[in-house]
Amino acid sequence: MIRPIALVALLAGPAAAEMVVVPARTLPPRTMIGPEDLLLRDLDALGAVIDPARIIGLETRVALYAGRPVRPGDVGPPATVGRNAILPLIYEAAGLRIVTEGRALDRAGPGDLIRVMNLASRATVTARIGPDGMAHVSR
Known part of the structure; x- marks a missing residue:
């Protein structure tokens, strides 16, 4: 013991x-x-x-x-999106796909979550940067 x-x-x-x-x-x-x-x-x-x-x-x-x-x-990973860059903002759900332009409010690399301003509505959303440099919004 x-x-x-x-x-x-x-x-x-x-x-x-x-x-x-x-x-x-x-x-x-x-x-x-x-x-x-x-x-x-x-x-x-x-x-x-x-x-x-x-x-x-x-x-x-x-x-x-x-x-x-x-x-x-x-x-x-190295940043592929610079602050204030204009990039495609994509929302996909249940067969619906919406693509618009957004402005990156932060620097980011693939896989990073950043704030992106939708240029059409001026709303700010959170998006994940894809390997293609596009911002993907999820619910």
């Missing part, structure tokens, strides 16, 4: 650090990440990226500071 005090002593042991990805230099937002921008460091950082190949070619969403672990939410 393990006594509670012994169990606490076992759980309180030193945590093993693992190799995590850190920027080699400070990377501002909207920077494309290349292999020369990344290093592996032995740090204790829960949830940090551990494989540099997974983020090479992605774009920084926030500033990444040299030596600090990179988290998956800090990077994403």
Whole structure:
């Protein structure tokens, strides 16, 4: 039988650090990440990226500071839609398809949710950017 005090002593042991990805230099937002921008460091950082190949070619969403672990939410696919860009705004449901023009109110890449203003009605909707650069509205 393990006594509670012994169990606490076992759980309180030193945590093993693992190799995590850190920027080699400070990377501002909207920077494309290349292999020369990344290093592996032995740090204790829960949830940090551990494989540099997974983020090479992605774009920084926030500033990444040299030596600090990179988290998956800090990077994403490169933006294909710029702020104020005019793009097709598509709504599809139950065989109905409505296409109109919209104005992107944010920057976004494929799969991102952004606000888009319908130019005909001036209503603002939330849309997901497709791989084709079109904004798809869902209910």
